[in-house]
Amino acid sequence: MKTLILGIGNTALTDDGVGCKVAQRLQKRLRGRSGITVKETALSGLSLLDEITGYERLIIIDAIQTHDGKPGAIYKLSPSDFKTGRMAIIHDLGLVSTLELGRKLEMDMPREVVIFAIEAKDMATFSEKLSPEVDKAVPEAVEVVLKEASGGARPSQ
Secondary structure, eight states: OOEEEEEESOTTBGGGGHHHHHHHHHHHHHTTOTTEEEEEEOOOGGGGHHHHTTOSEEEEEEEEOOTTOOTTOEEEEOGGGGOOSSOOOGGGOOHHHHHHHHHHTTOOOOSEEEEEEEEOSOSSSOBSSOOHHHHHHHHHHHHHHHHHHHTOOOOOO
16 A cells, blocks of 8 residues: 655744654654655645645644643544534645545545644744654654554554
8 A cells, every 4th residue: 555654844833843753753764665655744735735646545743732732642533533514715725625625636635544643832933843742752653653554553642
Protein backbone atom coordinates (compact mmCIF):
# COMPACT_ATOMS: atom_id res chain seq x y z
CA MET A 1 0.00 0.00 0.00
CA LYS A 2 1.42 3.37 -1.03
CA THR A 3 1.44 5.51 2.14
CA LEU A 4 2.16 9.19 2.71
CA ILE A 5 3.05 10.36 6.20
CA LEU A 6 2.61 14.12 6.23
CA GLY A 7 3.74 16.39 9.06
CA ILE A 8 1.91 19.71 8.87
CA GLY A 9 2.80 22.97 10.60
CA ASN A 10 4.81 26.13 10.81
CA THR A 11 8.14 25.47 12.54
CA ALA A 12 8.55 29.18 13.32
CA LEU A 13 5.50 29.23 15.60
CA THR A 14 6.51 27.15 18.64
CA ASP A 15 4.20 24.10 18.95
CA ASP A 16 2.54 24.62 15.57
CA GLY A 17 5.63 22.94 14.10
CA VAL A 18 5.26 19.67 16.03
CA GLY A 19 3.93 17.79 12.99
CA CYS A 20 7.04 18.76 11.04
CA LYS A 21 9.35 17.82 13.93
CA VAL A 22 7.77 14.35 14.12
CA ALA A 23 8.04 13.98 10.32
CA GLN A 24 11.74 14.90 10.43
CA ARG A 25 12.42 12.06 12.87
CA LEU A 26 10.28 9.67 10.86
CA GLN A 27 12.23 10.53 7.69
CA LYS A 28 15.37 9.24 9.38
CA ARG A 29 13.69 6.12 10.78
CA LEU A 30 11.88 5.18 7.55
CA ARG A 31 14.61 6.07 5.04
CA GLY A 32 14.61 3.46 2.28
CA ARG A 33 11.34 1.84 3.41
CA SER A 34 9.43 0.76 0.33
CA GLY A 35 5.90 2.09 -0.08
CA ILE A 36 6.17 4.84 2.56
CA THR A 37 6.90 8.49 1.81
CA VAL A 38 7.43 11.00 4.63
CA LYS A 39 7.05 14.73 3.95
CA GLU A 40 6.57 17.90 5.93
CA THR A 41 4.63 20.95 4.81
CA ALA A 42 3.19 24.26 5.91
CA LEU A 43 0.45 23.97 3.27
CA SER A 44 -3.24 23.60 4.07
CA GLY A 45 -6.58 23.40 2.32
CA LEU A 46 -6.58 23.15 -1.47
CA SER A 47 -2.80 23.45 -1.54
CA LEU A 48 -2.64 19.93 -0.06
CA LEU A 49 -4.32 18.33 -3.10
CA ASP A 50 -1.07 17.97 -5.04
CA GLU A 51 0.72 16.58 -1.96
CA ILE A 52 -1.81 13.84 -1.17
CA THR A 53 -2.89 12.74 -4.66
CA GLY A 54 -1.74 9.29 -5.70
CA TYR A 55 -1.47 7.70 -2.24
CA GLU A 56 -3.73 4.94 -0.94
CA ARG A 57 -3.19 5.82 2.71
CA LEU A 58 -2.53 9.18 4.34
CA ILE A 59 -1.23 9.62 7.89
CA ILE A 60 -1.21 13.23 9.05
CA ILE A 61 0.60 14.62 12.09
CA ASP A 62 -0.42 18.09 13.20
CA ALA A 63 -0.87 20.31 16.25
CA ILE A 64 -4.28 20.86 17.80
CA GLN A 65 -5.64 23.01 20.60
CA THR A 66 -8.74 21.80 22.39
CA HIS A 67 -10.65 23.49 25.20
CA ASP A 68 -9.29 21.46 28.13
CA GLY A 69 -6.50 19.53 26.42
CA LYS A 70 -3.28 18.60 28.17
CA PRO A 71 -0.24 19.83 26.18
CA GLY A 72 1.58 16.86 24.69
CA ALA A 73 -1.48 14.57 24.57
CA ILE A 74 -1.70 12.58 21.34
CA TYR A 75 -5.09 11.97 19.75
CA LYS A 76 -5.84 9.54 16.95
CA LEU A 77 -8.58 11.02 14.78
CA SER A 78 -10.27 10.47 11.45
CA PRO A 79 -11.68 13.00 8.96
CA SER A 80 -15.19 12.24 10.23
CA ASP A 81 -14.16 13.77 13.58
CA PHE A 82 -13.95 17.14 11.79
CA LYS A 83 -17.08 17.03 9.63
CA THR A 84 -19.20 20.14 9.90
CA GLY A 85 -21.68 19.39 7.13
CA ARG A 86 -20.85 22.47 5.06
CA MET A 87 -17.90 23.63 3.00
CA ALA A 88 -15.64 26.36 4.28
CA ILE A 89 -14.58 29.42 2.30
CA ILE A 90 -12.79 28.23 -0.85
CA HIS A 91 -9.36 29.67 0.06
CA ASP A 92 -9.47 28.06 3.48
CA LEU A 93 -10.82 24.57 2.84
CA GLY A 94 -10.24 22.17 5.69
CA LEU A 95 -8.83 18.69 5.24
CA VAL A 96 -12.24 17.01 5.02
CA SER A 97 -13.51 19.45 2.40
CA THR A 98 -10.27 19.10 0.44
CA LEU A 99 -10.55 15.30 0.40
CA GLU A 100 -14.21 15.50 -0.63
CA LEU A 101 -13.44 17.97 -3.43
CA GLY A 102 -10.59 15.79 -4.71
CA ARG A 103 -12.91 12.78 -4.81
CA LYS A 104 -15.64 14.75 -6.60
CA LEU A 105 -13.06 15.82 -9.17
CA GLU A 106 -12.19 12.12 -9.53
CA MET A 107 -8.63 12.67 -8.35
CA ASP A 108 -6.72 9.71 -6.90
CA MET A 109 -7.37 10.51 -3.21
CA PRO A 110 -6.25 8.33 -0.28
CA ARG A 111 -8.91 5.80 0.72
CA GLU A 112 -7.63 5.64 4.29
CA VAL A 113 -6.85 8.78 6.32
CA VAL A 114 -5.58 8.80 9.90
CA ILE A 115 -4.75 11.99 11.79
CA PHE A 116 -2.48 12.18 14.81
CA ALA A 117 -3.09 15.49 16.56
CA ILE A 118 -0.72 16.57 19.31
CA GLU A 119 -2.13 18.97 21.88
CA ALA A 120 -0.21 22.23 21.64
CA LYS A 121 0.51 24.65 24.45
CA ASP A 122 1.65 27.68 22.41
CA MET A 123 1.03 28.25 18.71
CA ALA A 124 1.46 32.02 18.69
CA THR A 125 5.02 32.71 19.90
CA PHE A 126 7.73 33.03 17.26
CA SER A 127 10.21 30.30 18.16
CA GLU A 128 11.59 27.20 16.48
CA LYS A 129 11.60 25.39 19.84
CA LEU A 130 8.63 23.40 21.01
CA SER A 131 7.25 23.93 24.50
CA PRO A 132 8.73 21.37 26.94
CA GLU A 133 5.46 19.41 27.24
CA VAL A 134 5.05 19.08 23.48
CA ASP A 135 8.74 18.35 22.90
CA LYS A 136 8.47 15.49 25.39
CA ALA A 137 5.60 13.99 23.33
CA VAL A 138 7.59 13.87 20.07
CA PRO A 139 9.31 10.48 20.66
CA GLU A 140 5.99 8.87 21.61
CA ALA A 141 4.31 10.40 18.55
CA VAL A 142 7.06 8.95 16.35
CA GLU A 143 6.46 5.48 17.81
CA VAL A 144 2.67 5.76 17.46
CA VAL A 145 2.96 6.78 13.81
CA LEU A 146 5.45 3.97 13.13
CA LYS A 147 2.97 1.47 14.61
CA GLU A 148 0.16 2.92 12.50
CA ALA A 149 2.27 2.73 9.36
CA SER A 150 2.91 -0.92 10.21
CA GLY A 151 -0.71 -1.79 10.89
CA GLY A 152 -2.28 -0.12 13.94
CA ALA A 153 -1.72 2.25 16.86
CA ARG A 154 -3.25 3.22 20.19
CA PRO A 155 -2.05 6.63 21.42
CA SER A 156 -2.24 7.74 25.03
CA GLN A 157 -4.49 10.65 25.93
